[in-house]
Amino acid sequence: MKKIINDPKRVVDESVAGFGAAHADLVRVEMDPIHIVRADAPIAGKVGIVSGGGSGHEPLHAGFVGFGMLDAAVPGAVFTSPTPDPILAATKAVDGGAGVLHIVKNYTGDVLNFETAADLASVEGIDVRSVVTNDDVAVKDSLYTAGRRGVGGTVLVEKIAGAAAERGDSLDEVAEVAERVNANARSMGLALTPCIVPHAGEESFTLAEDEIEIGIGIHGEPGRERIKLEPADGLVDRLLAPILEDLPFESGDRVLLFVNGMGGSPLVELYIAYRRAAEVLGERGIEIARSLVGNYITSLEMQGMSITLLKLDDEMVELWDAPVQTAALRWGR
Amino acid sequence: MKKIINDPKRVVDESVAGFGAAHADLVRVEMDPIHIVRADAPIAGKVGIVSGGGSGHEPLHAGFVGFGMLDAAVPGAVFTSPTPDPILAATKAVDGGAGVLHIVKNYTGDVLNFETAADLASVEGIDVRSVVTNDDVAVKDSLYTAGRRGVGGTVLVEKIAGAAAERGDSLDEVAEVAERVNANARSMGLALTPCIVPHAGEESFTLAEDEIEIGIGIHGEPGRERIKLEPADGLVDRLLAPILEDLPFESGDRVLLFVNGMGGSPLVELYIAYRRAAEVLGERGIEIARSLVGNYITSLEMQGMSITLLKLDDEMVELWDAPVQTAALRWGR
Incomplete structure (x- = not known):
């Protein structure tokens, strides 16, 4: 295996730390539990948007945190869903009182862990909606999925929903346009x-x-x-x-x-x-x-x-x- | 060899055609001889900036054609300098009367072919200056170079010189800042x-x-x-x-x-x-x-x-x- 890495177990931590250092104008990075948040989050009155999933798909999702797109990204280990803890932390970090949208690629682990985090956030009084992307026509069910997988369409959902949130749309409106992009x-x-x-x-x-x-x-x-x-x-x-x-x-x-x-x-x-x-x-x-x-x-x-x-x-x-x-x-x- | 290509001899032509189609808002593509020009070129009174070299280094140089950076890019065959003809055509296409700067990576073929094109452009009354980038500290001379090779610094020269031209600097001024970036x-x-x-x-x-x-x-x-x-x-x-x-x-x-x-x-x-x-x-x-x-x-x-x-x-x-x-x-x- 030839890679520009140090300890294989520290790939995500070190890469996220480098990302945070390179883009300190756009984001701040929290390491425990690990998540990347827009530098000016939370923004009062704006719907927060959180996405995440296994690492190894960069620039998805951390590369899309910033004005007009995501408020936070939650990276799991490589090709492994993040646990509910950092998803909850990211959700709380971006809650500006207008609710938070989770954009979740349709993989069993991601769907479960985002659901758990959404439940925990609701208990804390945060209004959370989730949109699950499933744009891959290749296969019906797969190794890690019930139903279709979420792939490239996710980038488009994040951009378009992010713009809707940025212009001040409500949580229902942002979720609606995200669903519409995924459906199309x-x-x-x-x-x-x-x-x-x-x-x-x-x-x-x-x-x-x-x-x-x-x-x-x-x-x-x-x-x-x-x-x-x-x-x-x-x-x-x-x-x-x-x-x-x-x-x-x-x-x-x-x-x-x-x-x-x-x-x-x-x-x-x-x-x-x-x-x-x-x-x-x-x-x-x-x-x-x-x-x-x-x-x-x-x-x-x-x-x-x-x-x-x-x-x-x-x-x-x-x-x-x-x-x-x-x-x-x-x-x- | 596994690649997403059709005829290996048509890689550059087809890729440039695809680039032109994808970015028609930014550039227009000329196929004979092949060069990529900023959509609004020539711009009267603005110094034109042309770079180029062998293909295979994308996004360099075509990906840097547009407002505030290059006015034209000239792609050669993969890892092969473009001939003087397309360099001359690009130079003429971006000449807005304020002269044209050539940014040339220091490889023997590129330097010779850009020099020839500059001479031919001068004959046609275009004021051309050239800056040769040579930022690679690795080796003194190389397989394709007398002196140091031009590498990553070229991107920075193109951005910064491009901004100087965009704000209305003269050819001498644009060339000076390009030289200064390369030197540093x-x-x-x-x-x-x-x-x-x-x-x-x-x-x-x-x-x-x-x-x-x-x-x-x-x-x-x-x-x-x-x-x-x-x-x-x-x-x-x-x-x-x-x-x-x-x-x-x-x-x-x-x-x-x-x-x-x-x-x-x-x-x-x-x-x-x-x-x-x-x-x-x-x-x-x-x-x-x-x-x-x-x-x-x-x-x-x-x-x-x-x-x-x-x-x-x-x-x-x-x-x-x-x-x-x-x-x-x-x-x-």
């Missing part, structure tokens, strides 16, 4: 290579030199099928076809096209994929109104990508365009 | 793994499973030494020591600390490295006034990182903080 987002990914969880020290799965996994999960959990490597255009088509038919996306729709890297694939490849995706959508009469290309929800050093399509309405476009100032997503200020 | 920047990198140039189809060099290359170039060219893998803190110390003694950086200095990923290393690792670098600088009494962490000048899917330190003065801080709106670096608008 569909994703699927593929992997060229596995990744290595530091404390495990070995590859999470194996792929032959000419093999790729279609429908991979963000923890390397199995997808739909293993195929021989083929040209990029064919790979993009294999991801887009099930995405398009699932919602379905139809001629005349306006979408946000999100081509996401799994962490180890260079940008040149992501833009080659973007080119083909844009071509396919154009042929179908689907308008790409907004785009996002880069490494936003990753699996450590895994090579691969995912594609997310979000069917946009006017309010989502307005909230997507609203200013955001986080370590990994920033515009308008 | 020092970098060094390391690689855990090689990368594969698509048209070559095999690894550019080999490293044993427990070996890393200290002082690696951004094309995988040899550095100072190969050592056995060691913990992150030791690796950071090995990069920082020669950087610190070279300028030298001293107690009381204010710096920008730039921890750059080579493309294939996850963010968790870069922040672990940042943490140690901040610790070392703190012990030396060097103040980190600004930071940048992420994949900004890469070597395809290579795993590894580089560290760049820039000794700041007040003007550099002001220009660093000035608004920038590009695909890969954005704040303030």
Whole structure:
């Protein structure tokens, strides 16, 4: 295992400490229990937004803490849900009296631990709502999930719900738009290579030199099928076809096209994929109104990508365009 | 070779086309000869800034085209200098009558081809100045270089010179601040793994499973030494020591600390490295006034990182903080 780390057991602690030092203008980091909070939290009268989950998917979630997006992120161990304790601490830290929204990717551990934390927060008088993201069309149930997994759509939910909270929407309104984004987002990914969880020290799965996994999960959990490597255009088509038919996306729709890297694939490849995706959508009469290309929800050093399509309405476009100032997503200020 | 590509010979063309489609609000892409130009170029009365070089280092340089940074980028084939033709075309496309600055990384091919293009542009009445970046302390001469190589410092030169041009500085003034940034920047990198140039189809060099290359170039060219893998803190110390003694950086200095990923290393690792670098600088009494962490000048899917330190003065801080709106670096608008 070749990694730029010290003790494999201290990867998350040291990385979060480095993140806090590099972005002290945006966040403050609490180490016991570990959570990352927007520097100016809590903000009186604003709905707080908390997300979290296993580490190893950076910049998700800590990279999205800041103005116009998350108020707090709770990192678990690598590929392991955080326990209720730090989720509760983060929820209390961002409660400005208007309630707190939990954005939870649909993995069994995350859902349970966020539920427990929400219950504990309610006992303390905090109004908590939860939105569970489940945009991955690849598989119905999986190694870690009942129902579909939450993947790339989560980034879009966090941005758009964050903008709604920032403009002063109520908890019900913020939860509603988060649900709406999730309901209109569909994703699927593929992997060229596995990744290595530091404390495990070995590859999470194996792929032959000419093999790729279609429908991979963000923890390397199995997808739909293993195929021989083929040209990029064919790979993009294999991801887009099930995405398009699932919602379905139809001629005349306006979408946000999100081509996401799994962490180890260079940008040149992501833009080659973007080119083909844009071509396919154009042929179908689907308008790409907004785009996002880069490494936003990753699996450590895994090579691969995912594609997310979000069917946009006017309010989502307005909230997507609203200013955001986080370590990994920033515009308008 | 596992990559998300179609024809290895069309990697750059297809990737640039995808980039243009994804960022049509920021840039326009010309395919013959290939160059990427700021959407609103040329801007009358503003110094134009052109950079370029071999592809495979994305987001450098196309990802830095836009308000407050580059007016044009010229991508060569992967790890291969662009020819004078597209450099000349880009120079003409961004000439707003105030002259054009070429920012050139110090590699023999780049320097020669930019010189030829500058001569040809002069013949056509365009005032061209060139700044050659050479911030890599690892080696004196290298496989592709007489003198030191231009690496991470180039990103900082492009941002700061771009801000100077945007505020209306003259060609001499923009060139002066670009030279000053380069003169005060020092970098060094390391690689855990090689990368594969698509048209070559095999690894550019080999490293044993427990070996890393200290002082690696951004094309995988040899550095100072190969050592056995060691913990992150030791690796950071090995990069920082020669950087610190070279300028030298001293107690009381204010710096920008730039921890750059080579493309294939996850963010968790870069922040672990940042943490140690901040610790070392703190012990030396060097103040980190600004930071940048992420994949900004890469070597395809290579795993590894580089560290760049820039000794700041007040003007550099002001220009660093000035608004920038590009695909890969954005704040303030």
